[in-house]
Amino acid sequence: MSPAPGDRPPLSAARAAAPRPRTLPAAPLQLDVLLDGLTHPGRGLHAEQLHWRRPGPLDLERFARAWQTVTDQEAVLRTGLAEPAPGARPGFAVHPYAAPRITRHRPDGAGPEAWDALLAAERKREFDLTRPGPLRIALLDEADGGTRVLLTYHRALLDRVGAGHLVRSFHRAYAADGRPRGGERRPDLRDHLQWVGSRDLAPARAYWSRAAPPAGSVTLPALDRGPTHQRGHGRTRQRLTPAEAGRLRAWAALLGAAESTALHAVWALLLYRAGGGGPGGAAVPVAFSAAVSGRGIPLEGAGELPGPLGNALPVAVEVRADVTVAELLGELGGRAVDLAAYEWVSAGQIRGWAPGSPVTESVLAFLQPEGGGRAGAAPWPGSGPRTRPHPQPPPEPGLPDGEGELVGACSGVPVAVSARHDRDGGLTLTAVHDRTRFTDGDAAELLWQTALLLRRLPSEAGPSTTVGEALTPLHGAPLPRVAPDPVPAARTLRPAAAAGAGRVCLLPPPGAAEDCYDRFALRYPGAPELVTTAPTAAAALAALAPALAAGEPVALGGHPGAAELAHEVARRIGAYGWSTPPVLAAGSDRALARALANLG
Structure with a gap:
């Protein structure tokens, strides 16, 4: 090298x-x-x-x-x-x-x-x-x-x-x-x-305060299971043949929807099934995130702007067994149109505007065809909600049509599914999954069920087919399983004395009891919220993330044995653009209280 x-x-x-x-x-x-x-x-x-x-x-x-x-x-x-x-x-x-x-x-x-x-x-x-x-x-x-x-x-x-x-x-x-x-x-x-x-946030706040996923929404199309004992990310693929992809496109168009909306509807069906929905059952609220380009904004030249405009926004819908698939497609299509006005809004903002709204745990994306098409070409049919066209100059002689093959990024969501037409006209589905949540087998089963419904619905679902009937191809198929988040949640020792007072994370030294700071929390009179976590960097960072997102002050502390881990966490926070938080280590509760009091 x-x-x-x-x-x-x-x-x-x-x-x-x-x-x-x-x-x-x-x-x-x-x-x-x-x-x-x-x-x-x-x-x-x-x-x-x-x-x-x-x-x-x-x-x-x-x-x-x-x-x-x-x-x-x-x-x-x-x-x-x-x-x-x-x-x-x-x-x-x-x-x-x-x-x-x-x-x-x-x-x-x-x-x-x-x-x-x-x-x-x-x-x-x-x-x-x-x-x-x-x-x-x-x-x-x-x-x-x-x-x-x-x-x-x-x-x-x-x-x-x-x-x-x-x-x-x-x-x-x-x-x-x-x-x-x-x-x-x-x-x-x-x-x-x-x-x-410079955006006026009032209209976005008003929309998302009512459109954010409600509490209790089903966010993963899987049942609970124990730990996977695996690490890293995996990828699995399914492919619809050109003929199958053509039938899907024609079926969706017949019902007034895009291919991307058909993918959303299938995912909503799987979420509904995992939520216990069945014939005659009550409505099940489901939620996922849909990828948007971020380039439909009214900023001149946004279509050619290299930057971080791509986004994923939550989609929430109630699914009932007696609703027709056509009605579900129409409702999801309307959601896609609504999202086009807020492509610049972040999921973090939405959760701030709608307290109690759950975090969506899956992302769906419909990508450009393989190779990207020639510059200036019309958007691929069904690639997503219509946005303003962004004309591009014609390709210069001798230059390739596309910009290369894509390897999608991994993120913190348990599963992300993308769909992309290949050069032969087939439709390739790729699922990227977090192995700490999904085993490779469960992820493969989930994507297989997604592809099965995309193959079968065009030939079996007409305008009057209900959600319950549309799930018939999955009768007898196992429900995939998903493990809980392996990072334990922080334990609050004492709430903040006032809003915006910040958060202090107390890290237990190796071998210390989980409640080693409980007595200290009863005696410490300071204003910040006190929390404690498992003695790992991931747990400490997750505990401080809400305060960092809100721009509140944070600090790390504890007994001397936890100092090395605390400094590691502080350095990582500094490397991601926040001020490196103070690390306070003291051998006694009284000395630790004095150190925290000196933070001001």
């Missing part, structure tokens, strides 16, 4: 003396992504990938020049987390200069195993978001002289659509031998953050 030209060049005196970049507050959606990555250490979440194969010898100098040109023109590639101000939530700063991060790998045997290992290693390697640039480039030489190009990017600053725009810009720059063509792209990330920050 060796660094390629353009990786970490020395800063010139002019660059070193450049004015400090302006800091803009992170958008609520970015805060959600940062919190999700922060609270799941060691999981490599929100790292998405695009890759393609380049035949023949690669001119590495020209390759690096082309990416430097793109970096100079695209603000997002020069952006990193800003130095946090005390008590402030994360912000981002666009720097005047950054270099592309390019690494060349020359394995002993450049076979499929080497490529798979590189994909996994790059995906699991965490980003240093304090350093400008959310994109890493890895090159893998092959025995026949070709090169595999792998882009790994972080979704706090880039989504799959934005990454595709960058790849097309790179191809144009490479064809021009890296010579700049025009200046910086505008609008850019700064314009988007300013646009989001």
Whole structure:
């Protein structure tokens, strides 16, 4: 492995003396992504990938020049987390200069195993978001002289659509031998953050206060089970043939719906089934999240803007056995239209506006066809709710139609399902699951049932077919099982004395009893909320996440044996854009109380 030209060049005196970049507050959606990555250490979440194969010898100098040109023109590639101000939530700063991060790998045997290992290693390697640039480039030489190009990017600053725009810009720059063509792209990330920050939240708050999932909603299409004793993420796939995909598209259109709405309806049926629904049963509230592009906003040029606009918003609906599938499709289609007005709103904001609303635990996405289609092509039929068209310039001669193959990111949700038409017209379904919640077998069963309904409904469900009748193909099929969240919830020792007072997490030393701070909590007179957790980084981070999301002060403390873990947690919080919280360690309850009192 060796660094390629353009990786970490020395800063010139002019660059070193450049004015400090302006800091803009992170958008609520970015805060959600940062919190999700922060609270799941060691999981490599929100790292998405695009890759393609380049035949023949690669001119590495020209390759690096082309990416430097793109970096100079695209603000997002020069952006990193800003130095946090005390008590402030994360912000981002666009720097005047950054270099592309390019690494060349020359394995002993450049076979499929080497490529798979590189994909996994790059995906699991965490980003240093304090350093400008959310994109890493890895090159893998092959025995026949070709090169595999792998882009790994972080979704706090880039989504799959934005990454595709960058790849097309790179191809144009490479064809021009890296010579700049025009200046910086505008609008850019700064314009988007300013646009989001200027929104009037009152209409969104009013809508989501009534449209958020109600308490008690079924959020996973599975029954409870014990721990899986597995780790990491898994992927499983099902495919509808071109003929099956064509029938699904025609059936959905006949009932006035898009293919994406048909996928939503099938998932709602599975959630209803897991919630105990049956013929003659009462209504079952179900909830999931639906992916939206985030580019239907009234910001000129948003369609071509590389940034973190992609989003997933909650969808809530009540399902009854006697409702027809056509009515369910119509209701879900209406929800999709409503979401189009709020693509910029984050799930964290929604939970703040609707206290008690459950967290949705699955995400559904209908992606662009494989290869992305040619620039300027019409949207793929059924790919989602209609939004404003975003015309693009025609492709230049000699450039590829698509921007590469996608490897979707893992996130903190237990299961995410994406659908994508392949080059032959078939429909590929991919489920990415958290193995601590779903075993590979349960995830495969869940996706198989999803595909089965998508195959059978077009031939068996007419305008008058009810939900109960639509589930007939699953009679006798097992219900998948899901394990509880393995990270234990924090235990509140004492509530805060006032709203916004913050939270202090007390970590037990190794081997200490769970109630080792109970007596201290009765005597400590301070204002912050006191909580305690299991002595793990994941548990402590999950305990502090609500206060971090609200911008409240946090601190970590405990007896000396817990100091090492507390410092590890504090460093991670600082690495994700928040102020590094104070760590207070004392050998006695009295000394710990004095230390907390000194926090002010």
